[in-house]
Every structure is written in C-alpha cells, then in structure tokens.
Amino acid sequence: MGEEPLALGLRAERSEQVRDKILAAAGELMMEGSLAAVTMEAIAARAGVSKRTLYKYWPSRGAVALEGFMRRSDAMSAIPEGASAAEALEALVVAAALLFTQTPAGPLMRSLVADAQSNEEIANALRDQWLRPRRDATARVVEQGMASGELRPGLDVEVVMDLLFAPVYHRLFFGYGALDVGFAAQVARYAIGGLLAAPAV
Numbered sequence: 001m002g003e004e005p006l007a008l009g010l011r012a013e014r015s016e017q018v019r020d021k022i023l024a025a026a027g028e029l030m031m032e033g034s035l036a037a038v039t040m041e042a043i044a045a046r047a048g049v050s051k052r053t054l055y056k057y058w059p060s061r062g063a064v065a066l067e068g069f070m071r072r073s074d075a076m077s078a079i080p081e082g083a084s085a086a087e088a089l090e091a092l093v094v095a096a097a098l099l100f101t102q103t104p105a106g107p108l109m110r111s112l113v114a115d116a117q118s119n120e121e122i123a124n125a126l127r128d129q130w131l132r133p134r135r136d137a138t139a140r141v142v143e144q145g146m147a148s149g150e151l152r153p154g155l156d157v158e159v160v161m162d163l164l165f166a167p168v169y170h171r172l173f174f175g176y177g178a179l180d181v182g183f184a185a186q187v188a189r190y191a192i193g194g195l196l197a198a199p200a201v
Contacts, residue, residue, distance in 0.1 A: 019057055022047045026068025031104045035112060035122075038065040066125040069108070070133075073099055079137070085145025086196065089164060090188040092138055096168050097184035106172060106179075113173065135161055142195075151195050163191045 025046035029038045040061050044051045058064040078095075079088045100106035116123035138161050145151035167187045171179040 018049065018053065022049060022054060022057070022064060023068040023071050026065050027072030028068075030065055030069040030108060031072060033104075035062065035065055035108070035115065040064075043068075060121065062119070062121050063125065066112075066122065067129055069105075070125075070129040073103075073105055073130075074133075079141070085141055085148070085150045086192045088141045089138070089145075089192055089195075090185060092134075092141070093164050093168060093188040094181055094184045096134075096165060097179055097181055100168070100172050101179055101181075110173060138164070145195075149197055152197050155195060160191075160195060164188060 022043060026038060026043050029042055029046060038061065040051045040054055043061075043064060044054055054064060058067070080091055083091060100109065112122060112126060116126055139157045142151060142155060142157050142160050146153055146155060164187070168179065168184055171177050171183070177183070
C-alpha cells in the first residue's frame with residue numbers, strides 16, 4: 001500500500017526545506033569566496049546536513065554551488081511592481097550592474113566565465129541557470145511592451161536583449177571604463193529610446 005497523501009505532502013515539504021537550506025548555504029559561501037572554496041564539506045557544514053544529503057539532490061559540487069549562487073543573485077533582479085516596459089528594462093540593466101559592483105558576484109562571474117572555457121558543467125550551468133532565466137524574464141517584458149503598444153512592433157527580442165546587457169558584461173569582463181549605476185541607466189535609456197513606439201498623431 002502506498003503512502004497517504006498527507007505523508008507524501010509532508011515529505012515533499014521537508015525535502016524542499018532541506019534543498020532551500022543547502023542552496024542558501026551554497027549561495028552564501030559563493031558570495032564569500034569562490035567556486036574553488038565551496039567544497040561539499042563546507043556546504044554540508046554550513047547547511048547542517050550530511051554530504052550524502054547533498055549528493056541526493058545534486059550530482060556534483062559545481063552543480064549545487066552554482067545553483068545556490070544563481071538563487072542568491074535572483075533576489076537583486078526583481079522588476080518593480082506596476083513598472084512600464086521601459087522602466088522594467090532599465091531596472092533589469094541597473095540591477096545587473098548593482099549585482100556585479102556591490103556584491104562579490106562581479107569577480108566571481110569573471111572567474112566562472114573563465115572556468116567555463118574548459119569546464120562544460122560550469123558552461124552549461126551559466127547558460128541554463130544564469131543566462132536563460134534572465135533572458136526569459138527580459139523577453140517577457142519586451143513582448144508585453146510590444147503587445148501593449150509601448151514598444152515598436154516586430155522587434156527582434158534576442159537582439160534587444162543583447163543591446164541592453166552586452167555593454168554591462170563588456171565592462172565587467174574587460175574593465176574598460178567604469179561599471180556603475182549611472183552607466184547602466186544611460187545604456188538602458190539610449191537603447192530603450194530606439195525601442196519605443198512612435199507617438200500617435
């Protein structure tokens with residue numbers, strides 16, 4: 001006989017709580033140090049669980065460390081409630097600059113991208129857990145802006161996202177020019193200016 005629905009629900013809830021605790025620990029450790037410093041032993045100790053529990057949910061140290069970092073970073077990328085498409089896009093670009101300059105995420109991201117050149121696991125995690133969710137969120141804003149008539153119809157959403165965020169990553173990775181909120185806001189406003197629908201006459 002299978003487990004009662006209540007028992008199954010409680011088990012799933014406990015499992016999610018354990019995952020949340022582990023990811024919080026991994027995210028904290030990533031922000032404090034680097035991927036190399038975030039060992040399974042350190043994550044388990046910070047979360048108060050066994051290494052065996054970690055391997056129950058993730059196949060490797062890199063997987064749990066990166067997911068923890070991504071989740072920790074997500075909290076800084078919220079779109080203001082009730083924002084227009086233009087306001088939301090500017091907020092997303094500024095949030096990226098804030099994350100990279102006001103937290104250890106900037107140096108950590110440079111290190112991760114370097115490691116990703118020779119480590120397929122890290123490369124996949126960056127694409128799947130970092131870039132894809134952020135691009136999906138931005139794409140929704142652009143598509144909603146076109147649907148509402150705020151943004152020009154027929155925009156290439158992929159190109160729009162590259163226009164908005166590439167300058168931030170360029171300055172992060174190459175250090176050519178200051179990366180700060182003022183720069184990010186100006187980039188967003190210049191790009192968005194070309195995206196707005198023509199005013200009705």
